[in-house]
Amino acid sequence: MIKTDILIIGAGPTGLFAVFEAGLLKLKCHLIDALPQAGGQCAEIYPKKPIYDIPGFPEVLAGDLVSNLMKQIEPFQPGFTLGERANTIDKLDDGTFVVTTDKGTKHHAPIVAIAGGLGSFEPRKPPITNLADFEDKGVEYIIRDPEMYRNKNVVISGGGDSALDWSIFLTDVAKSVTLVHRRNEFRGALDSVEKVQELKNLGKIELFTPAEVIGLVGKNNLEEVVIKRGAEVFNRECDHFIPLFGLSPKLGPIADWGLEIEKNAIKVNNALDYQTNIPGIYAIGDINTYPGKLKLILCGFHEATLMCQSAYQRIFPDKRYVMKYTTVGGVQGFDGSKKEAPKAVIKSID
């Protein structure tokens, strides 16, 4: 069981900055994120896009903002559970919480801060009517273990980097690799596109464009896919169909945690501390809603700051505390590091 002071669900900019504000109050944080890397949407969707409304940064790339935040919180040694989705929450008799992920990892904390953005990123599923019937019976949306495709016939669909990269990778593993994409053009990196072209010329990848997988056939496990190319419709034998159409955020299991939900977001007490209807559970950043809510990174930072002050009072109800400025108190990391303003040098005049 992982133990921490504030368990943060979602490692986007708001969740990351909460680690800093908690650290100033000597509270330790641990973050859970469904994505394999920290940064949330900034890292997953638009790392190369400039952001112009972070105070003090006339322009910063989303990916750089994440790297800067990671550097800023480093002294506070946050823990990470990445690539796992927070699935269930249990309130213990002492008022603390246990959050369990889809992989069974358990986290225990007196405070839970949900900073989940628009939700956890889930694979986008193509609208094929019997798709769900073959999930884990030949249809996979994420490649977890490439070895399961050894000597199998694999059909991949999609036109982005993951479709291209996995098609290339699996040519050395699978019996056959077929790539189906709706256009002749691909969205992925140029060298990946060129590599697929080369493998196609060598007969190692069979390419169908502009085409679509429109149906699945099989008694129990997947046996064939139905491909449509123009007016032509044909079946193709396959053991695995892997649709790779990117990820899309969904509120997911958090919707069933007993929190008040409005407009796909968690209602919070904005006049005070962004606490939800369940005391001890806060929601900060894009995932919360209140009158006047704006889904902006800078607002998430503010919410994270207020949340941490409230969390401190909740953990230590008898302690008196006043907020300290970092220009005055500096930053004392849990790793023993210390940053502070240089002391003025006083020199006497003879």
Place this chain on the structure above:
Amino acid sequence: MKDINITIIDREGVKHNVEAPTDMNMNVMEIVRSYELAPEGTIGICGGMAMCASCQCYVESDHSLPEMSYDEDLMLSEAFNVKENSRLSCQIFITEELNGLQVTLAPEV
């Protein structure tokens, strides 16, 4: 600058005639959100960068729209339920020429 009238058919098939300002650099996806014609979190997920396809719409009227950017075109190549008249509504900016525009929101996926 004046407001224009546009018609948006939501995902339930309900027709809405709405006014859209031409002087606020707004796009059709933002108009949909401002009138709450699709639930928050189901449209404009990427914020309007043509990097998701949650705001896909079908252009039903005969307006000549600005040409698709490379980004929009490629995003649509990976979207679902795409038709000949599909566009990303975040890439359709409100201008006076678009008065009378009619779009239908594509299903949520």
